Amino acid sequence: SMASEESKAPSFFLLVFFSLSLVCCAGASNGAAATGDDAAMLLAIRASLVDTLGELRGWGSAPHCGWKGVRCDDRGAITGLDLAGLNLSGAVPDDVLGLSALTSVVLRGNAFAGELPAALVSIPTLRELDVSDNGFAGRFPAGLGSCASLAHFNSSGNNFVGPLPADLGNATELETLDVRGGFFSGTIPESYGRLRKLKFLGLAGNNLSGALPAVLFELTALEQIIIGYNEFTGPIPAAIGKLKNLRYLDMAIGGLEGPIPPELGRLPVLDTVFLYGNNIGGEIPKELGNLSSLVMLDLSENALTGAIPPELAQLAHLLLLNLMCNRLKGDVPAGVGELPRLEVLQLWNNSLTGPLPLSLGAAQPLQWLDVSTNALSGPVPAGLCGSGNLTGLILFNNAFTGPIPTSLATCSSLVRVRAHNNRLNGAVPTALGRLHRLDRLELAGNGLSGEIPDDLALSTSLSFIDLSRNRLRSALPPRILSIPTLQTFAAAGNELTGGVPDELGGCRALSALDLSGNRLSGAIPAGLASCQQLASLILRRNSLAGEIPRPFATMPALSVLDLSNNLLSGEIPSNLGSSPALEMLSVAHNNLTGPVPATGLLRTISPNDLAGNPGLCGGVLPPCTASAPRASASILRRSHVKHNVAVGWAIRISVALLVACGGALFLGLVLYRRRYVNGGGCCDDAVEDDGRSSSTAFQRLSFTDAQALACVKEDNIVGQQVKQEVGCDGIGAQNHKEST
Incomplete structure (x- = not known):
């Protein structure tokens, strides 16, 4: 019997080994079949696409996990398709549904058009869907709310119309929701109040309207809210003070009303606030001075009243302060001149009075100063270009007195000096013509005296010079009209003698x-x-x-x-x-x-x-x-x-x-x-209002600030250029921001 048992043992082990081999072989066979099916599905997808650049011509020549834009897991199953920026068009077929392990589809920056294929919103395993920057149109199909793992959704830069997809409120794992730059209309769905993990909400640049829903401000994980350039109305809810993780807030260009809630000052990590271009009234809350992380504050083009709160001088990290086109009164707080990182200060078109802080610019990296069209007075601070970074000095339509600081003549960074219609006196500083970046010099309507400096004729950059309506005497510099870049020269209403310059090479x-x-x-x-x-x-x-x-x-x-x-x-x-x-x-x-x-x-x-x-x-x-x-x-x-x-x-x-x-x-x-x-006689009554009325129809030839540098809220804030003096609405305001 012992011999019998010993003879059976090898047979038993052989049986077990054989059984295991069958299982393993079957598994391997199934895996091979699965990966083979994935490859076939990819080829079917490619067949439906229009690949004008031949970006996918390598599909089919090697194992599919090495194909362009294909990402696989350790078992060879396809988990991601990243086909961004390949100029693809055509249709995405239902074959994509056969990729059972697919978690990411990125079609960003292609040429797809028409309605979004329903298959793309029906992949139950999706964690990421990005179809941004295409030409998809029509209503957005329902289905994404069933993707229980969806964390990132981006359809920005398309032409979708109709309401926002309400079923997205069921995708409670969602962290990024970006539908900017479309034609969505209606209100923000109340269902979005269930997105408790949402960090990024991008709805800007659509046709959305209505009040901001209170549930939106219960999403305490939010870090960025970008919902401007819509038609939202009503107040900003005080509940915004609950968003302790909020870093970036953009509600610009809309119909928001009411005061800025003081609760906004409770957000410890908030670094950017853009509320410009609304109908927000009331005073600027002093509580904004508590935003210790704030870098950019733009409240321009609203109906704000009262004074600029001195507490804003506590914002030690502030780079940009834009309060232009409001109804503000009172002084510019002296502490604004002490903000250590301030680069852009825009206060134009208010009713501010008193002097500018004398310390302004002296110890700041000031790049752009626009305080035009107020009732400011006193001297122009001498240290405005203390850091050597000042590019724009916009002071027109105020009551500034005293001489133009001679330090400006050494400010090599200057591009624009616009100080017309003030009460400045003394001489035009010499050496302005040696500033190799200076493009625009406007000193008209002051009390300047003396000669026009000869060195202006040495400029290689000036395109616009207006010295009209001053008390300038003597002859014009002989080569003043020979500046190679000069488009406009005006010196009307002075006491100039001699002849019209004839050196015109x-x-x-x-x-x-x-x-x-x-x-x-x-x-x-x-x-x-x-x-x-x-x-x-x-x-x-x-x-x-x-x-x-x-x-x-x-x-x-x-x-x-x-x-x-x-x-x-x-x-x-x-x-x-x-x-x-x-x-x-x-x-x-x-x-x-x-x-x-x-x-x-x-x-x-x-x-x-x-x-x-x-x-x-x-x-x-x-x-x-x-x-x-x-x-x-x-x-x-x-x-x-x-x-x-x-x-x-x-x-x-x-x-x-x-x-x-x-x-x-x-x-x-x-x-x-x-x-x-x-x-003598009645001709004396025909006094020119600004010395330029006869050429109004031709100012486009010299490209005003507004047109050449088009509306500083330029498209990147610190680089913003600024406006022509044409009010605070519509294109005019954008032009001033661009060009001043």
Whole structure:
């Protein structure tokens, strides 16, 4: 029996081994079959896609776990498809449902269009679905709420319409919900109040409306709320103070009302608050000074009242403070000048008074300061460029006094200086022309005196210079119009003497020149016609003499030409009215003679734009008579007396005879010139409001701040550029933010 038992033992072990081998082989066979099925399904998916770049051409040539965008687990089962940015289009077939281990589908940044395939929201094992930045449209299909493990969902940058998918409230593991940049409408579903693990909520840039649901502020895991650029109304609930993990809050551009809840100041890790572009009223809560982590605070374009709370000076990490376009009053708190990290300060278009903190910029990395359109006074702080980072200094429409700090002339980072319409005095600082980044210099409407510094003509970057309506004297720098980048130069309403600069070798960009209301004399340089981009030339109310340069008639861009109230003589060039772009011409109150050409614009010109030239006739004026040419000839002879010594005595005798025979006519001419040419009479009442009114239609050629740098809430806050002075609504406000 012992022998019998021993003989059975090997048989038993062989049986067990054989059985185990069958099980293992069966398992291996099933695994192979499964992985083979996965590969087949991938190939079926590829067959439904349009792969214009051939990104998936490697599918099928090697084990499928090595195919582009395919991720597998240790058993070879497909767990992820990442096909982002491959320019794919076509359809995602139902074969994707056969990938039973699939947890992640990423189709971001492709060219898919039409409705979202229902199969993509029906994969029960999904933890991540990202279909962002495609062209999917229509209503979002129901089904994601059944994905019990779904943690990350992103459909931003598509064209979905209709209500938000309410069944997402059943995906209680969800941490990221991002549907920004679509056309979803309606309200935020109450079911989203069940998403207790949600950290990121992105609803911005849709057509959502209604009040913010209270349940939203029970989601205490929230770290980022980005729901701006919608049509939400009503107040911000006080329950927002419960979101202790909130770091980023963006509710900008909507219809939110009511005061900012003081409870917002209870959030210890909050670093960004964007509430701009709503209808929020009331005062700024002093409790915001408790937000010790705050880096960016933008409450602009609302209806906030009261004073700027001094408690904001406690925000030691603040980089950006934007309170522009509100109804704030009172002083700028002195502590704002001590914020150690402040880079951007925007307070424009309020009713703030008093001085700026004298310490502003001295120990701060200040890059952009816009306090325009307030009632601020006192000196401009001398240390604004203390860190050497200041790019924009926007002070216009205030009551700042004293000189322009000479330290600005050494601020090599400056791009824009806009300080027009203040009460600044003293000289224009020298060396501004050596600032190699300075693009815009606006000092109009102040009390500046002295000369225009010669070094301005050395600039290689200035495109816009406006020194109008000051008390500047002396002659213009000879090469001021030769700055190669210069588009606009205005120095109207000063006391400038000498001639119009005739060194014009670099005027290839010049589009607008306004030197009106000065004491300029001499001839108008014909070389101005070489400025091929010149669209607006305004030289009225000076003492310019000689003839109208004939080359003006061929200037390709000249649209506005105002030479009125000067001492010009001779005839109007015969082809001036046919200048290619001319739309407005005024030569009134000069000494022009002869017939008015009946060409182009001159056929329909207003007689007022020719008035005050008794020697002109014909065209829109009374017809020329036999006596008119003789009168014109006498005026011409009289104007040549100073220049022709050889016939001087003969001309004097002629003039004497003329006086003897027609003294009344001569006396009339003298009185006329005294009234209209030498500064008397009703022409004195035509004071220019800003020295630029005649060229308003052409400011686009010089690209205002708003247009060139388009609306600082530029698209990245610290780099923001800022606005033109055009109010706080719509495109105008965005333009000021861009361009100021």
